Structure formats: C-alpha cells, structure tokens
Amino acid sequence: MAMANTKPSESGRPTETSAASAKRIAFENVSVAYNGLTVLDSLNLTVNPGEIVALIGPSGSGKTTALRAVAGFVRPSKGRIMIGDRDVTNLAPYDRDIGMVVQNYALFPHMRVEENVAFGLRARHTPEEVIRTRVPEALAMVGMAAYAKRYPRELSGGQQQRVAIARAIAIRPQVLLLDEPLSALDAQIRRSMVDELARLHRELPSLTVLYVTHDQSEALTLANHIGIMRDGKLRAFGDAQSLFRYPPNRFSAEFLGRANLLEVKGVQPLDDQRAQVTFGDQVLIARNHHQLTAGSDCLLCARPHDFRLDAPQGDSNRLTGVVRSVQWQGDTHNVTLDIAGQEIRMSSAPMSTPPVPGAMLTVHFNPTDVTLVPEDGRHG
Numbered sequence: 056m057a058m059a060n061t062k063p064s065e066s067g068r069p070t071e072t073s074a075a076s077a078k079r080i081a082f083e084n085v086s087v088a089y090n091g092l093t094v095l096d097s098l099n100l101t102v103n104p105g106e107i108v109a110l111i112g113p114s115g116s117g118k119t120t121a122l123r124a125v126a127g128f129v130r131p132s133k134g135r136i137m138i139g140d141r142d143v144t145n146l147a148p149y150d151r152d153i154g155m156v157v158q159n160y161a162l163f164p165h166m167r168v169e170e171n172v173a174f175g176l177r178a179r180h181t182p183e184e185v186i187r188t189r190v191p192e193a194l195a196m197v198g199m200a201a202y203a204k205r206y207p208r209e210l211s212g213g214q215q216q217r218v219a220i221a222r223a224i225a226i227r228p229q230v231l232l233l234d235e236p237l238s239a240l241d242a243q244i245r246r247s248m249v250d251e252l253a254r255l256h257r258e259l260p261s262l263t264v265l266y267v268t269h270d271q272s273e274a275l276t277l278a279n280h281i282g283i284m285r286d287g288k289l290r291a292f293g294d295a296q297s298l299f300r301y302p303p304n305r306f307s308a309e310f311l312g313r314a315n316l317l318e319v320k321g322v323q324p325l326d327d328q329r330a331q332v333t334f335g336d337q338v339l340i341a342r343n344h345h346q347l348t349a350g351s352d353c354l355l356c357a358r359p360h361d362f363r364l365d366a367p368q369g370d371s372n373r374l375t376g377v378v379r380s381v382q383w384q385g386d387t388h389n390v391t392l393d394i395a396g397q398e399i400r401m402s403s404a405p406m407s408t409p410p411v412p413g414a415m416l417t418v419h420f421n422p423t424d425v426t427l428v429p430e431d432g433r434h435g
C-alpha cells in the first residue's frame with residue numbers, strides 16, 4: 056500500500072514520513088486509436104515517483120486520452136503502461152491503484168459528501184470501520200471536514216471540486232490523475248486551489264501525480280516537469296523552468312508563456328553558450344541553448360520582461376521600434392512595439408512617464424536572458 060507509513064499528525068491529518076513508497080508512471084511508446092484514427096501517437100513519458108507532471112496542450116491534443124490510458128478506461132493499440140515496476144496495460148481500472156478526478160467533475164448528486172467520498176472504498180469492499188476513519192481524514196485534507204452531511208448541490212464549485220479530490224485520495228492511491236480539476240472555477244478560486252493542491256502534495260509526498268490542464272500558470276506553479284502535447288504527440292518535455300526559458304520549438308515557446316519570437320538568420324556560435332545572429336541589418340547575441348549549428352536560421356525567443364528600457368551605451372542588443380500600444384495593469388506597464396514589421400510585447404515595472412503610441416522606443420536585452428529556438432526539424 057502506497058501510504059503504509061502514514062501516521063496521524065497533530066492536526067489530525069495523516070502525514071507521511073517519506074516518499075520511499077512512491078511509484079513512477081511510465082508510458083512506453085503508447086498509441087491510442089479511436090475507430091482507426093490515432094489520437095495518441097507513440098507517447099514516451101515518465102512521471103518520476105512522487106513527482107507532479109503537468110500535461111498541457113490545445114483542445115483535442117490527446118491529454119485526456121493519455122490519462123484514460125493510465126486509468127484503464129481506454130486500451131492502447133500499441134505500447135505499455137507501467138506503474139512502478141508493474142505492467143498495468145491489461146489490468147482492469149480497479150486493479151490499478153489509481154485515484155482520478157475527471158474533466159467536468161461529477162459528484163453523485165443524490166449522495167451526501169461523505170457517501171461520495173466513501174464510494175471508491177465501498178467499491179473495493181473496504182471494511183466499514185476503516186471507511187469511518189478514511190472519509191473524515193480525506194475530507195480534512197481538502198478542508199471540507201465540516202461539509203460531510205451536505206449534498207453536492209449545497210456546495211460551491213470549488214467546494215465540489217475539493218470533494219472530488221477527497222474522493223480520489225480516500226482510496227489512498229499510488230497515483231493520482233487529475234484532468235483539468237480546476238477548469239470549472241473562476242480565476243481567483245483557481246489560484247487558491249492551486250495553493251491547496253501544492254499543500255496537499257507536500258502532505259502526501261509519495262503520491263505521483265499526472266495533471267492535465269489548459270492553464271499554463273497552474274502547470275508552472277505545480278509541476279516538477281511539464282509535457283506539451285499537440286496532435287497526439289508529445290512536442291516538448293522538461294523541467295518547468297528550462298522549458299519556459301529554453302523552449303525547444305516554436306510551438307512550445309508560443310504555448311507556454313506566449314514568447315516573443317523574432318525571425319533571425321545566420322547563427323554564428325561565439326562560445327559554448329552564446330551565438331550571434333542577424334535581424335535585418337542588425338547583429339544580436341543570444342544564448343544558443345539548443346546548440347544550433349553555424350549558418351542556420353532560427354527564432355530568437357524573448358519573454359516580455361526580458362526587455363529593458365535603460366539600454367547602456369554601446370550595448371549591442373538594442374532594438375528600436377514604434378510604440379503601438381501601452382497598457383497599464385497596476386503592477387506592470389505592457390507595451391507593444393512594431394520592430395521592422397514584427398510585433399513584440401514587453402512589460403516593465405510601472406513607468407512614471409510611459410511612452411505614447413506612435414513614439415520611437417529603444418529596448419535592449421541581456422544575451423543570456425534570451426535563447427535561440429530552432430524553427431522546426433530535430434526538436435520537432
């Protein structure tokens with residue numbers, strides 16, 4: 056049992072003493088087809104024991120299908136799925152030791168909260184005396200202990216989603232699959248639920264989590280690693296920070312954090328780290344994280360906050376353009392610039408005298424803050 060080393064804490068909540076019993080989830084070359092149409096294509100991905108991996112990607116890219124394959128609701132046409140060292144590909148869903156919160160969550164409307172949370176335990180023929188302790192324990196972990204007797208219709212959306220999570224963890228699964236668990240909630244509640252999920256994972260460090268979301272900020276906040284899906288394929292995978300800073304292709308740069316991408320030419324490596332490129336008649340220097348070879352054309356990826364207004368004299372990485380729009384958003388000023396026909400977005404701390412639309416503005420960037428990204432090819 057994944058949480059055999061669980062002991063009650065002073066708060067009455069179970070805590071775990073180590074993540075030693077955590078199990079990995081591994082997709083080994085997994086494909087899934089519906090009516091002969093491949094919607095998940097040769098997926099290779101590992102969620103390390105006790106980690107949270109977020110799968111993000113546009114609608115229809117195969118995220119839910121990947122989760123359903125782990126849960127056992129859909130059978131791969133190819134490949135296998137491992138949980139720990141166990142090949143679960145041919146096991147029934149209830150033999151897989153998995154907790155799942157499905158997209159468009161549905162609590163059973165005719166059951167009280169406590170009955171909903173007990174559901175998975177009853178299905179597994181858990182003895183009643185165990186159910187009597189597990190249900191309040193799971194509800195306490197999501198801050199819903201006081202709501203055990205209510206019906207779902209008597210709860211807010213966020214509260215219902217907490218109950219759905221309690222229902223998933225009540226069986227003490229080895230792995231937890233979450234499919235857009237917060238998508239039905241408004242932005243503010245979503246943020247506080249993200250904090251709660253982070254806390255829950257600290258309390259259950261042996262729980263291995265695969266988290267599907269549209270929301271990149273959820274992914275960046277919660278996940279150790281992020282996978283980006285498109286058209287049934289994994290297009291990028293990496294730890295959250297390096298994927299954000301050094302996206303391996305145009306699609307992941309645009310999808311995760313809406314990067315500015317300048318089309319630049321003629322890579323000339325300068326040293327292990329940096330390379331020179333040309334943009335129009337200008338020379339720019341950037342990090343060559345993906346070791347692009349000399350002569351190639353590529354994209355220069357810069358985040359809105361990578362641009363600075365206080366360009367030092369003689370600094371080479373300067374870009375001048377026409378201000379298109381200026382937007383004040385409380386703690387930032389967002390400026391859109393047209394540079395030789397390409398639009399870039401920059402954001403800065405609030406300015407006392409912001410530029411006006413139509414004015415010329417020069418921005419600069421640090422070579423090591425921005426990276427070169429291959430347009431396509433080997434990084435896909």
Ligand SMILES: Nc1ncnc2c1ncn2[C@@H]1O[C@H](COP(=O)(O)OP(=O)(O)OP(=O)(O)O)[C@@H](O)[C@H]1O
Binds near residue numbers: 112113117119
């Ligand atoms: N039961 C099914 N029968 C046939 N096609 C399906 C079935 N379920 C999903 N699909 C198709 O498989 C593809 C992947 O769907 P999936 O639900 O995995 O996408 P998703 O990435 O989760 O999208 P979303 O972000 O909208 O939830 C889609 O093109 C979808 O139409």
Ligand SMILES: [Mg+2]
Binds near residue numbers: 118119120158234
């Ligand atoms: Mg989905």
